[in-house]
Amino acid sequence: MLENIKHPTTRNGKATFNLILRAAEMLFLENGYHKTTVADITHKAGVAAGTFYLYFPSKISLYQHLLLDISHTIRKEIASKIKDKTSRRDKEKEGIKAFLEYAIKNPHMYNIIWESFYIDRALFREYYESFSKRYVKGLQAAQAEGEVDDIDLEIVSYVLMGITNFVGLKLILDLGDEPKSVDSVVETIIRILDHGLFQKNA
Amino acid sequence: MLENIKHPTTRNGKATFNLILRAAEMLFLENGYHKTTVADITHKAGVAAGTFYLYFPSKISLYQHLLLDISHTIRKEIASKIKDKTSRRDKEKEGIKAFLEYAIKNPHMYNIIWESFYIDRALFREYYESFSKRYVKGLQAAQAEGEVDDIDLEIVSYVLMGITNFVGLKLILDLGDEPKSVDSVVETIIRILDHGLFQKNA
DNA sequence: TCATAAAGTGAATACCTATTCATATCATAA
DNA sequence: TTATGATATGAATAGGTATTCACTTTATGA
Missing domain, CATH: 1.10.10.60 (Homeodomain-like)
Known part of the structure; x- marks a missing residue:
């Protein structure tokens, strides 16, 4: 292929x-x-x-090459930003921030990544599965340390990817108007990851 | 247009x-x-x-017609499933479950919805913005009741849409192999929404 | 029965675009 | 200087596909 x-x-x-x-x-x-x-x-x-x-x-071979390129760039970007954080919680926070900042700086990146779903399904699948695998590895280490709850980490990785991807999308859709600040958005997300969404009563 | x-x-x-x-x-x-x-x-x-x-x-006019059709179907599906739940937390849980079940039953729905990003950007934007608006309305009511934390509900709506969309995607990507059960996946997600992702120590 | 509008046909049109190929130029090592 | 492989050209090819249109069929109410 x-x-x-x-x-x-x-x-x-x-x-x-x-x-x-x-x-x-x-x-x-x-x-x-x-x-x-x-x-x-x-x-x-x-x-x-x-x-x-x-x-x-072929035209598609160039596309595939570019997708892999971008994929590596994003990963390196995030990895470099979180490497000096110690707790998983802070790594998560920095990682989300790095992704959102990358998305705003490169507002059309979804054009390449998501479109692969329609152009080369195998590549799309590989992109997210390998992203997920790396995520799970980091979460497992944190889980071993007792930092992260004992839950299905593969699903957690898709939960986290879904959050960053969709919130990034929201920021990009708002670019013409007055987008929210990355920091305030990161606060909202991390608050949910810290305490959940609902009020505890009793 | x-x-x-x-x-x-x-x-x-x-x-x-x-x-x-x-x-x-x-x-x-x-x-x-x-x-x-x-x-x-x-x-x-x-x-x-x-x-x-x-x-x-034109070909695209048929596509637009179908997208609106499917959009309404999904909304009705979810609305009917959550209407008899009382707490927002339970509505959320049922809504997530309904979406994931719909996704598994219609594994190619992303083909139509996400592809609109490349075919008719305005339609794509409208799809998610109106989905978000309805979400926010429900969350506001719950917030007024003190059920939901005092945070940016628009971002929350994208967080929730991101979670369901990406976990749904994961389930669909696994359809050939041995996909996880919807119930177990919903439990994982709702656990995060209930308590957050990290262990509380001290 | 028949006039009429709606529905239906499918070959022809008109346009688009990925890819090829015969040919030409360039850079460099011997 | 010259031979050679790499680089570059752009017109021609080949295949595809959305849309049109002149014409036919069908259903129905008067």
């Missing part, structure tokens, strides 16, 4: 390769996969149509 | 109209919007290509 990209060997080749990659990224992010044509990409990159196929065997 | 559908007036016309609608629903659900052609739809419905355009001015 994964077609092989031909990486360039010369300085010029590498420059062209990156021009195409950056042009495609901007266009996919802006307009999505289906509304972006190969001609759009090569035009924006300033190269001929045929040049595209020197490096990428 | 919303094109007008021409509703049939005769018994035969109505039957044909529905044949097209059902065929399209099945195909969009199964294969998504872009992979479904108008020819596929008319073939499955057993009518000629031109018949499609007697009722629907």
Whole structure:
């Protein structure tokens, strides 16, 4: 399913390769996969149509490459932000904040990630499953320390991904108007994760 | 942006109209919007290509019609299930359960709802914003009763939608293998909403 | 029975776009 | 300088698909 990209060997080749990659990224992010044509990409990159196929065997192979790229970037971003926090609770808080900030800085990232659901289902599934697995690993360590309740951590990972993804979506939908501050939103979320949603009476 | 559908007036016309609608629903659900052609739809419905355009001015107008349809169905489904619960906490629990059960029964519904993000952004936004508004209304009533913490309910609504959507997604991704039971999953979620995620020590 | 409007047909149209390929240029090592 | 592989070109190809339209059929009320 994964077609092989031909990486360039010369300085010029590498420059062209990156021009195409950056042009495609901007266009996919802006307009999505289906509304972006190969001609759009090569035009924006300033190269001929045929040049595209020197490096990428197909339009979808470029898309897959980009998705993996973005996926790694997000993970690294979050990992670097939480590595110096000690408690799981604080790691969670920082991780949520890092994700939301990334989302606001890259408001079209959903264009690439979610669209994979329709373009390459296996890739979509792999994206979230591997994200979940890494999440579970961190939560397990915390659970062993008694920091986290004894519950199904795989479901917890989807709960947490769902929260960050949808709240991030909300922030992005509001970008034109007056979006809430990331900090206030993180407070709301972490409050739920700290105490739950409902009032305790009696 | 919303094109007008021409509703049939005769018994035969109505039957044909529905044949097209059902065929399209099945195909969009199964294969998504872009992979479904108008020819596929008319073939499955057993009518000629031109018949499609007697009722629907375009492929996308049919898609929009279906999305609104499904949206109403989900809401009614959830509303009917939670109406006899008294506490907000129990309403929430039943609502989550109803959504997840609907998702499992209609595993491709995301095909229509999420894809609108790429097909008709305004419709997507409207879908989630109106879902959120209704959610907030319910939560406000509960907040007035002191049942729910004093926090930003709009964010809470996206938190809750994120949880149900992503856990539903997880259940659907697992459908081929051995999916977890809806009840056990609901327990995990409600436990977080009841007490939070972390252990209280001291 | 017949006029009429609604419903139905499906081949033709018109457009779009991913990919190919014959050809040309470039950079560099020998 | 020159041979060579990498890089680059862009017109042509090939396949697909939403929509139209001139025409036919059907149902029904007068």
